[in-house]
Amino acid sequence: MAGNPERPARRTARAAIVLAAAAIAAFGLVAVVHEATRERIAATARARELARFDQVLGGLPHDNDLLADTLTLRDPELLGTTEAVTAYRARFHGQPVAVVLEFGATDGYSGSIRLLLAVAPDGTVLGVRTVSHHETPGLGDFIDAGKSDWMQRFSGKSLGNPAAARWRVRKDGGEFDQYTGATITSRAVVGAIGRTLQLFARHRDELLAAPATIRP
Amino acid sequence: MTPAAILRAGFRDQNPGLVQLLGLCPLLAVSTSLGSGLGLGLATLAVLIASNGLVSLVGRSLPAEIRIAVFVLLIAALVTAVELALAAWLPGLHAALGIFLPLIVTNCLVLARAEAFASRQPAGDALLDGFAMGGGFLVVLVALGSVREVLGRGSLGGDLHLLLGSGGPTSGLHLFNGQHGFLLALLPPGAFILLGLGLAWRQSCQATAAASSAGTGVTSGMPGEAAS
Numbered sequence: 001m002a003g004n005p006e007r008p009a010r011r012t013a014r015a016a017i018v019l020a021a022a023a024i025a026a027f028g029l030v031a032v033v034h035e036a037t038r039e040r041i042a043a044t045a046r047a048r049e050l051a052r053f054d055q056v057l058g059g060l061p062h063d064n065d066l067l068a069d070t071l072t073l074r075d076p077e078l079l080g081t082t083e084a085v086t087a088y089r090a091r092f093h094g095q096p097v098a099v100v101l102e103f104g105a106t107d108g109y110s111g112s113i114r115l116l117l118a119v120a121p122d123g124t125v126l127g128v129r130t131v132s133h134h135e136t137p138g139l140g141d142f143i144d145a146g147k148s149d150w151m152q153r154f155s156g157k158s159l160g161n162p163a164a165a166r167w168r169v170r171k172d173g174g175e176f177d178q179y180t181g182a183t184i185t186s187r188a189v190v191g192a193i194g195r196t197l198q199l200f201a202r203h204r205d206e207l208l209a210a211p212a213t214i215r216p
Numbered sequence: 217m218t219p220a221a222i223l224r225a226g227f228r229d230q231n232p233g234l235v236q237l238l239g240l241c242p243l244l245a246v247s248t249s250l251g252s253g254l255g256l257g258l259a260t261l262a263v264l265i266a267s268n269g270l271v272s273l274v275g276r277s278l279p280a281e282i283r284i285a286v287f288v289l290l291i292a293a294l295v296t297a298v299e300l301a302l303a304a305w306l307p308g309l310h311a312a313l314g315i316f317l318p319l320i321v322t323n324c325l326v327l328a329r330a331e332a333f334a335s336r337q338p339a340g341d342a343l344l345d346g347f348a349m350g351g352g353f354l355v356v357l358v359a360l361g362s363v364r365e366v367l368g369r370g371s372l373g374g375d376l377h378l379l380l381g382s383g384g385p386t387s388g389l390h391l392f393n394g395q396h397g398f399l400l401a402l403l404p405p406g407a408f409i410l411l412g413l414g415l416a417w418r419q420s421c422q423a424t425a426a427a428s429s430a431g432t433g434v435t436s437g438m439p440g441e442a443a444s
Binding site: 011014015018019022023025026027028029033034037040044045048135137138139172 | 248274278279281282285286289290292294296297300301303304306307360368370397399402403
């Protein structure tokens with residue numbers, strides 16, 4: 001380190017140039033890889049989204065592009081959060097066959113639980129899946145489809161079956177068994193699904209409206 | 217250093233996970249299953265080999281003041297490249313590893329090997345050191361991940377399909393119902409306890425070896441620093 005005869009200013013300039021060259025080289029490497037992977041990443045992300053839709057729709061036939069036929073809903077008064085609910089509409093030969101709603105349950109044990117709910121036009125639940133969550137592994141992760149079939153209990157239910165007031169866990173006087181040891185998680189999920197079904201009922205006409213408006 | 221000595225250092229005498237205690241944060245956070253441990257281990261291994269190789273080529277010609285800064289730049293670029301590649305070809309694994317993939321940049325192990333070894337050694341030795349250190353880290357990650365998955369979930373390799381794609385086994389080895397798993401093993405305290413047991417095992421092996429060879433062997437010393 002010591003004993004370099006170069007003058008300090010020259011030394012600094014040399015260091016700056018080398019550092020700049022390294023930055024350009026690093027930038028170049030990232031740019032090349034980014035360019036090489038960009039299309040593939042977009043395609044995989046799209047395939048993942050579509051696969052998620054297929055899971056909640058249970059193979060229900062549809063022929064439109066769900067990702068291009070969306071609607072964003074907000075209802076802080078009903079949902080208790082300003083977070084938006086995204087609705088993806090599935091159609092077959094132009095007729096609405098289902099609406100897939102993506103929303104968060106914010107009152108879980110740890111952070112927001114992202115859920116995907118498919119609803120038939122008559123308000124019947126087709127399927128529910130957890131998209132992401134931070135619940136305690138082993139206790140709260142029963143909401144993962146791979147871990148337990150607890151989430152399947154919602155399929156076939158609707159706002160009349162049980163009634164809106166009964167969309168709670170049994171502990172709170174509702175219809176649904178809480179998962180042992182994880183009442184908070186169960187309560188959050190049941191409550192969020194119930195509220196989202198109410199949201200669907202409120203905005204049903206708008207959600208099922210025929211022409212898919214192209215949104216920017 | 218002879219190639220054998222470099223390999224011995226990485227996998228045993230200077231093992232990053234059990235002796236140097238470098239990169240503990242990803243080690244403890246990601247080792248919840250065999251699949252994710254193996255995934256992060258392989259990603260770290262790839263970054264280490266590439267960074268050691270590059271650093272060995274440019275290291276000696278760099279002015280001392282900016283050496284570390286250039287290493288950090290190189291490592292960050294390599295990690296970003298690995299992350300993009302995983303997102304493109306193994307999206308499931310990319311999602312499972314989450315934030316710990318980009319955080320390989322902050323894994324002290326990578327910078328430590330660049331600065332302490334690769335910048336002073338020929339490229340061949342540096343590449344081998346990257347392989348040995350990354351391999352040593354990978355072995356500890358996989359071992360910890362396997363033990364935690366078996367204890368906590370009652371399965372082994374349950375998420376290997378993230379690595380192997382849909383062609384691989386889908387459920388792995390099923391030992392008992394995950395409902396009756398030992399939850400602590402999956403939580404961070406369990407990771408610390410199991411790593412502690414691993415360290416104790418390593419120390420006892422070393423003590424036995426030292427006693428039998430009457431102290432003539434190379435001592436690897438106590439863990440000098442505990443860094444994340």
